[in-house]
Amino acid sequence: MTIVIAGAGIGGLTAALSLHAVGFRNISVYDRVDALRPLGVGINLLPHAVRELTELGLGSRLAALGTAPETLAYYNRHGQLIWSEPRGVAAGYRWPQLSVHRGALQMELLAAVRERLGRGTVRLGHRLVDADANGGARFTTAEGTVDVAAELVIGADGIHSALRRRRRPDEGPPVSNGLVLWRGTARAPGFLDGRTMIMAGDAEQKFVAYPLGDRVNVIAERRTAGSAEHEANWNRAVAAGPIVELFGQWQFPWLDVPGLIGACDEILEYPMVDRDPLSRWTFGRTTLLGDAAHPMYPNGSNGASQAVLDARTLAFHLATAQSVEAALTAYENDRRPATTALVRSNRSQGPEQVMVLAHERAPEGFDDIHDVIGAEELGAIATAYKRAAGFHPDELNTRASLTPPNIREQL
Ligand SMILES: Cc1cc2nc3c(=O)[nH]c(=O)nc-3n(C[C@H](O)[C@H](O)[C@H](O)COP(=O)(O)OP(=O)(O)OC[C@H]3O[C@@H](n4cnc5c(N)ncnc54)[C@H](O)[C@@H]3O)c2cc1C
Structure with missing residues (x-):
C-alpha cells in the first residue's frame, strides 16, 4: 500500500516509523518547510509515549x-506546596517520563526514519493543499503543483492542518482562552533535588x-488582554523584560522565578490555543493524526505523547484489520473519544485543577494544604487525569502491546 504522510513533526515521523515496523514499505513523508531545524523548547514524553x-x-x-523527572510538584503563587507525586519509574511505571527538547526529539526521529x-x-x-477521499494528495512546491498517488493519506500537519481545513473549511483559526505562554531554556543551577518538575500559580x-x-x-x-490575538506561531521571539516584571514578586525560598525567566537565552511567545474536537477524522482514504486531529492545551503535558499514541494505534490497526476502511474506523474509535475527553479536560485545567482549587479557597496562602483541600480530593484529581489520558500505571503496565503479535514473534 502506498502511504503519504503530510507533516514531519513528532506525529508524522512516529507514524512513518510505526508503519514501517509493522511491514509497510511504500511510505513517504512530506513537510512544507525547506529544512527541518531543531525548533521549540522542552516537551514531556509521558510513560505511555516512552513505552x-x-x-x-x-x-x-x-x-x-532526555532527562527523567522523578517528581511532579504543584505550588501556589506564594511558593507553598499543594501536591507532589512521583513520576516515571519512581511512580511504578515500567517506562520513565522523559523531558526532551522538542527539536532534538524531532531530529532523532528524522534520523531513525532515514536509517x-x-x-x-x-x-x-x-505543502499539502488537498487530499482526495479515494487516496492521492496534492502539494505545492517552489516549482508548482505536484500530485502524488496514494492509497492512504495521513494528515499529521499540525494545528494549522491543511487537510483538516479541507474537511472543515468553516472552522476558522485555533480557539484562544486568553492566556499567553512564554517558553525558554536557561543555563541555570538546578533547583530542589534536581529531578523535580514544578508548577506554581493558578488559572x-x-x-x-x-x-x-x-x-x-x-x-x-x-x-493578557490583546496578546492572545497573535497568530499561533511557534517561533515568535519576544523580549524577556516585561515577563520578568510580571513575575517580579515570585521569589520563593527554593526558586528565583524572575531570575530564571531573565536567564533564558530566548523567549518564545505562543497563545494558549486548541480547537473544538471533531466528530470525524476519517474521510475515505484520508485521516488526521496528532495536533491536526486534536490540538490541546499543554496542561498535563500530553500533546506530543498523544501524537505518538495515535501513530502506533493507526499502524496497529492497519496491520491487523481486514481492510483499510476497517482499520481507519478502529483507529478513530480508539483515539477520537479518548483525545476528545483530554481536550475537554485540559480546558478545565486537567491535573492543574489542584492549583485552581487552592487559589480559590486560600488566595493568600495556607499553613497546611490539608486545611484547604483534603488529601483524598488531591489524589482523586491526579488519578482521574492519568486514567483519562491513558497513563495510569496499573493500566499502562499491564495493557497489551501495540506491536501486532506476528511482529512481536519476529523480534
Ligand atoms: C516549529 C514547532 C515548534 C514547536 N515547539 C513546541 C514547544 O516548544 N513546546 C511544545 O509543547 N510544543 C511545541 N510544538 C508542538 C508540538 O510539537 C506538538 O504539539 C506535538 O508534538 C504534536 O506534534 P504533531 O506532529 O502533531 O504536530 P507538529 O509538531 O506541529 O508538526 C506538524 C508538522 O507539519 C508540517 N506542516 C504543517 N502544515 C503542512 C502542510 N500543509 N503540508 C506539509 N507539512 C505541513 C509542519 O512544518 C510540522 O513539521 C512545536 C511545533 C512546531 C511545528
Missing part, C-alpha cells in the same frame, strides 16, 4: 536525549520549570 517509542526500538536513543526507511523518504518543500498566572539536560526549561503563563 511506544521503546517498542519501536528507540529506548536507548531517547534515554540519551530505516531510506534517505528519500522525507521530502521537504512540499490566571502560572510558572513551570523542569530540568532539561544541563539547562532548566521554563514556561511562564499569564492572562
